């Protein structure tokens with residue numbers, strides 16, 4: 001049975017002291033349960049401090065983006081070497097906000113996914129369709145092409161260790177959640193694509209999260225679905241109370 005991975009993505013929110021307080025509390029209260037993995041993806045300036053705060057607990061710290069080069073003249077960027085050196089374990093790659101506002105493409109997502117594995121970071125690769133694409137019945141083709149490109153050139157072992165987050169763009173921060181059936185339908189398609197790229201055995205190991213207005217009120221229904229193995233959470237990850245409820249749901 002696959003575990004549930006509950007990852008908070010704070011986006012551009014919180015101050016350092018708020019961030020520290022949050023992780024201290026979650027580290028103290030999050031259950032040490034093999035069925036759930038807890039990750040907090042925080043802004044770059046907080047990462048070093050949060051890794052310290054999370055030490056000795058089951059909470060892992062992730063970044064929200066990175067460059068694919070190890071170092072060089074890329075003003076303002078952060079490299080996988082730097083993240084790994086800090087003790088960061090996960091990195092969100094290709095979030096729709098990065099694709100929309102910061103020119104992230106499927107090519108750079110693929111380069112970053114390779115770079116993550118080169119530096120012992122687990123990539124959380126985000127895919128998902130716009131409302132226009134859903135209404136034009138293009139969801140499956142669009143998501144399939146994003147998944148295929150993201151995984152290009154990875155070994156089967158690396159694919160098995162990749163986390164995919166299916167996030168329909170129309171459900172992000174809008175309060176509109178995909179129904180659990182809609183979400184699972186796409187997650188099942190993603191797993192079938194991975195089967196085609198690798199093997200049944202590998203695809204069965206891949207964690208596929210759903211993201212988009214996940215909250216305590218809808219998380220149980222989503223996690224109960226056959227191909228949904230956790231959640232990538234924005235808004236509801238900003239308060240410890242709601243985040244801990246999501247984590248608790250992941251233990252079942």
Ligand SMILES: O=C[C@H](O)COP(=O)(O)O
Pocket residue numbers: 009095167171172173174175211212213214232233234235236
């Ligand atoms: O990365 C998280 C997603 O963008 C979902 O955000 P949300 O839970 O605020 O809808």
